[in-house]
Amino acid sequence: MKPAEYEDFIYGVCQALGEGNGATIYRDKTYTGRVSGREIKVEVSFEAQLLGARILGLVECKCYKSRVEVSDVEEFHSKLDDIGAHKGIMFTTVGYEAGAVKVARGRGVGLFVLREGQEPSEIRVETRAAGSRKQGLLRGNFRPWGRFSEPRDDAGFRVESADEMFYILAFSMVEVLDDLARKQRSE
Numbered sequence: 001m002k003p004a005e006y007e008d009f010i011y012g013v014c015q016a017l018g019e020g021n022g023a024t025i026y027r028d029k030t031y032t033g034r035v036s037g038r039e040i041k042v043e044v045s046f047e048a049q050l051l052g053a054r055i056l057g058l059v060e061c062k063c064y065k066s067r068v069e070v071s072d073v074e075e076f077h078s079k080l081d082d083i084g085a086h087k088g089i090m091f092t093t094v095g096y097e098a099g100a101v102k103v104a105r106g107r108g109v110g111l112f113v114l115r116e117g118q119e120p121s122e123i124r125v126e127t128r129a130a131g132s133r134k135q136g137l138l139r140g141n142f143r144p145w146g147r148f149s150e151p152r153d154d155a156g157f158r159v160e161s162a163d164e165m166f167y168i169l170a171f172s173m174v175e176v177l178d179d180l181a182r183k184q185r186s187e
Contacts, residue, residue, distance in 0.1 A: 001093070006063035007043045010091050010114070014044055014059060023048040033082035040083060058085045062092040070099035077107045 001009070007027075015025045023046045030041050044059035060076045062068050068090065080088040089110040090096075096104070096111055104111050 001063060003061070003063040006091075006093065007061045010059060010061045011044045013114070014046060018046050018048070021048075031083045034084050035082050040079060042079075042083070045085075055087070056083070056085045057087040057089065058083065060088065060090045062090060062094075064092060064094050067094055068092050068096045068100050070097060070103050073100045073103045073107065073109060077103075077109060080109075 011025065011027045018025050026042075026045045026047070028041055028043065029045050030039050031045075032038070033040050042058050043061050046057045046059070048055045058076075058080055060072075060079075062072060073090065073096075076088055076090060079085075087110070088108075089112065090104070091112045091114050093113070093115040095113055101111065103109075
């Protein structure tokens, strides 16, 4: 698969996940950097309204032959900061170096490995909305951050709906959410 084809594929995945849930998905949209003032073309982006506020997310697609390096994550985070995006997500076909995973976790960048075919050690998540899923929508390794998501290329989660993806994200952050709830109760 060529990089442009992979970007089109990821765009299609994002459309399928987001547009039915109130998000608008863009392909090759240009944003003006708040700091640099330069025009920055983004492969895939999404905008949604949440509690009356505009939420902006950027998606970076890496169709590489080797693992994504820490410099790629740092460059993407710089783009997020310059544009003023609220969330960044990276997709790749091959995986991430350990340093890239560490930096992404620290910067709040979501990492996905998404490619054609079955993944080794793939875990299937079923939700109550399982009957309404489109089969084969997302097939690949999704590695959320959190307590059960140590960096490994041989494990991940297959999701086929936005509900499943958010379920896994919430479950992976259970310790963080518990700590936050404890702090709020003690205040």
